[in-house]
Amino acid sequence: MKALHIITGLGIGGAEQQLRLLLRHLPVECDVVTLTNPGAVADELAADGVRVIHLGMTGNRDLAALPRLVEVIRAGRYDLVHTHLYRACVYGRIGARLAGVKAVVATEHSLGEAQMEGRRLTAGVRALYLASERLGRSTVAVSPTVAERLRRWGVPAPRIEIVPNGVDVARFRFDPVLRAHTRRRLGLPEGAYLVGGIGRLAAGKRFDVLIRAVAQLPDDYWLLLVGGGIEESVLRRAARHAGVADRVLFTGERPAGGFPGADLPSLIAAMDVLASPSAEEAFGLAVVEAMAAGLPVLYVSCPAVEDLPAGAARGARRVRGGAASFARALTEVREEGPAPRSVPHAAHHYCITRSAAQLMNVYAAAVSCT
Structure with a gap:
């Protein structure tokens, strides 16, 4: 299996560090696309031998980034696309579908009751999230608490998988x-x-x-x-x-x-x-x-x-x-x-090897449905 991970940025942060840790334990060939900010974690991933592609996105409405993303996905001939963080989930799900990849998994790292990644949960944010969510196979919640928030938000329960963050x-x-x-x-x-x-x-x-x-x-x-x-x-x-x-x-x-x-x-x-x-x-x-x-x-x-x-x-x-x-x-x-x-x-x-094994089950189910 070959997978592409798409993330909004790779500065120091919990989701970014979690991605690096997961890639060290997933028995899958993985590349990473960062939409913006190829920061310290990008350097760490490169040191681990992971190919990191910077898409050069200039803002939330930089629609010119979408065809560039589609081209990257097509050229990589990926079996699965895994998105992380709000902007990457929206653009990544759309880009994967346009590139012909149907096995799309997204991880919801930071959905709160009133905010997501520091942005206020407006009706527009929710509508765009739910519209793009339908383009994927499943949405991974990092805790049962987040899974319940997703259900209340409108994500159908059968599409939600719980894979907690892991620790070495x-x-x-x-x-x-x-x-x-x-x-x-x-x-x-x-x-x-x-x-x-x-x-x-x-x-x-x-x-x-x-x-x-x-x-x-x-x-x-x-x-x-x-x-x-x-x-x-x-x-x-x-x-x-x-x-x-x-x-x-x-x-x-x-x-x-x-x-x-x-x-x-x-x-x-x-x-x-x-x-x-x-x-x-x-x-x-x-x-x-x-x-x-x-x-x-x-x-x-x-x-x-x-x-x-x-x-x-x-x-x-x-x-x-x-x-x-x-x-x-x-x-x-x-x-x-x-x-x-x-x-x-x-x-x-919350051992990382346990979380990686759970995520592999999600990957297998997503790929088998294509």
């Missing part, structure tokens, strides 16, 4: 030597209690809540924000305004900037707790990655945890409220003392 559990296994080395590189004082936040620095992630929470706590609490985005300058000002600028560290976009050589497993190893204040998530990948490292986690919204049986996600607890609630929860976690950095069942449940 072994890559995140806790290493005390790595922890000590990374904390030294970060310049943390001895005994500092490091709160971590991972994700795009965007308003919806609500990292300002963590800054205000740390400001309510003793001076040995530090905050590490892993990621880049348009809100970084806003968050830096918030830290200065709260009087904690010297205790809030920013890595910048991984791996292009920030602390040289400090990859995500190293940074998670340096943390004492992960906090996810985002009020709306489609999955909660950072939470699962932290659990794979044996970290306690505090979250507001995390379908990856909420969709599991009670007790499966040991060490994860939900926080209701804002900065004061997170300050109390962080204090409680610290007072409980460090727990063994063992991996809970939830992290193994």
Whole structure:
């Protein structure tokens, strides 16, 4: 089988990193088309030996990109097209059909109750999504929560498949030597209690809540924000305004900037707790990655945890409220003392090899219907 993955962009982000991880575990010959922004993940894919094609799309209404996409699909003689993220799903489904490929699968990575990839869910957005969805064989939801949102949106239930995001559990296994080395590189004082936040620095992630929470706590609490985005300058000002600028560290976009050589497993190893204040998530990948490292986690919204049986996600607890609630929860976690950095069942449940095997079943069903 030969597959083409079409994605809106390849900057650092959850969907983009998930695509790279999947390609390492899918027993399929795969190429990738990025409509825009061949960023850091494009370089990583190329280093993995994956062919990456930049379509050079200039905006949502750049219809001239469609015939270029059709030409790429026809020339590649692909058995299946797999689309990721809203713009790529719309253009990719249309392009695949025009090129004669009927086995089209789309993954819905980030559908929330009121937004999708940061865009407001207007009637026009919904209508275009549903019209293009009919051109595919199936739509993959990354969690049961997203599957239910798709059903309420109007996607027929038989067309929805659930394949959760996956994590390379072994890559995140806790290493005390790595922890000590990374904390030294970060310049943390001895005994500092490091709160971590991972994700795009965007308003919806609500990292300002963590800054205000740390400001309510003793001076040995530090905050590490892993990621880049348009809100970084806003968050830096918030830290200065709260009087904690010297205790809030920013890595910048991984791996292009920030602390040289400090990859995500190293940074998670340096943390004492992960906090996810985002009020709306489609999955909660950072939470699962932290659990794979044996970290306690505090979250507001995390379908990856909420969709599991009670007790499966040991060490994860939900926080209701804002900065004061997170300050109390962080204090409680610290007072409980460090727990063994063992991996809970939830992290193994989301192992990438399991997700890849599930996705292959979706591929087989899509191809068999052509």
